[in-house]
Structures are given as structure tokens and as C-alpha cells.
Amino acid sequence: MRTADCLLCSAERLTTWHFEDERCWVADCLVCATPMIVWREHGLPDAELETALLGVLSEHASARYPDGFWIDGERRRIPDHWHAHARPAGGFFDPSRSAPWAAT
Numbered sequence: 765m766r767t768a769d770c771l772l773c774s775a776e777r778l779t780t781w782h783f784e785d786e787r788c789w790v791a792d793c794l795v796c797a798t799p800m801i802v803w804r805e806h807g808l809p810d811a812e813l814e815t816a817l818l819g820v821l822s823e824h825a826s827a828r829y830p831d832g833f834w835i836d837g838e839r840r841r842i843p844d845h846w847h848a849h850a851r852p853a854g855g856f857f858d859p860s861r862s863a864p865w866a867a868t
């Protein structure tokens with residue numbers, strides 16, 4: 765089911781989308797600019813599906829960050845709609861985005 769006021773359910777294409785299928789989509793995060801995978805359902809998948817979805821994210825992350833990446837499964841802003849970030853090794857934001865406090 766979809767929840768009307770959920771940012772992830774509305775799935776607006778505010779950034780570059782890398783992938784989508786009937787289960788999920790992968791796009792750059794509006795905040796971090798790192799690739800983020802979002803389940804199409806509002807809620808949390810079972811462990812088996814979660815593993816499969818993280819596999820999809822890892823494929824995109826390894827192409828984007830050949831020097832390594834880590835999966836950040838913590839849902840800070842929207843805890844009840846499953847999503848996960850892939851972040852560059854040793855970093856949090858994508859290198860294309862200068863951190864707000866470091867902007868020149």
C-alpha cells in the first residue's frame with residue numbers, strides 16, 4: 765500500500781534515477797547524493813527480500829565507487845519505509861557534493 769504523505773511512496777524524480785523495477789528503485793539521495801535504494805511498498809521487507817534488494821544496491825554501488833563502499837541501512841528521516849544508502853568507503857556524502865559546512 766502507499767501512504768500519500770510519505771516522501772518515498774510518492775517517488776518523485778527529483779534526482780538522477782539509476783534503476784527501477786516492480787520491487788524497488790535506485791536513485792541519488794536528495795540529501796547525500798549517494799545511491800539509495802527504496803522498496804516500492806510502504807513498510808519493511810522480510811530478511812530474504814531485504815538481502816535481494818541490498819544486492820541490487822551493491823551492484824550499482826560497486827560501479828559508482830570502485831574503491832569501495834559501505835551499505836548504510838539506518839533509516840534516519842523515514843524509519844517506517846524501507847530504504848538503504850550506499851556510501852563511499854570512509855565517507856558519508858557523495859564526493860560530488862561538498863559538505864554544507866565546507867562550502868566555499
Ligand SMILES: [Zn+2]
Binds near residue numbers: 807845
Ligand atoms: Zn512510504
Ligand SMILES: [Zn+2]
Binds near residue numbers: 794797800849
Ligand atoms: Zn541520504
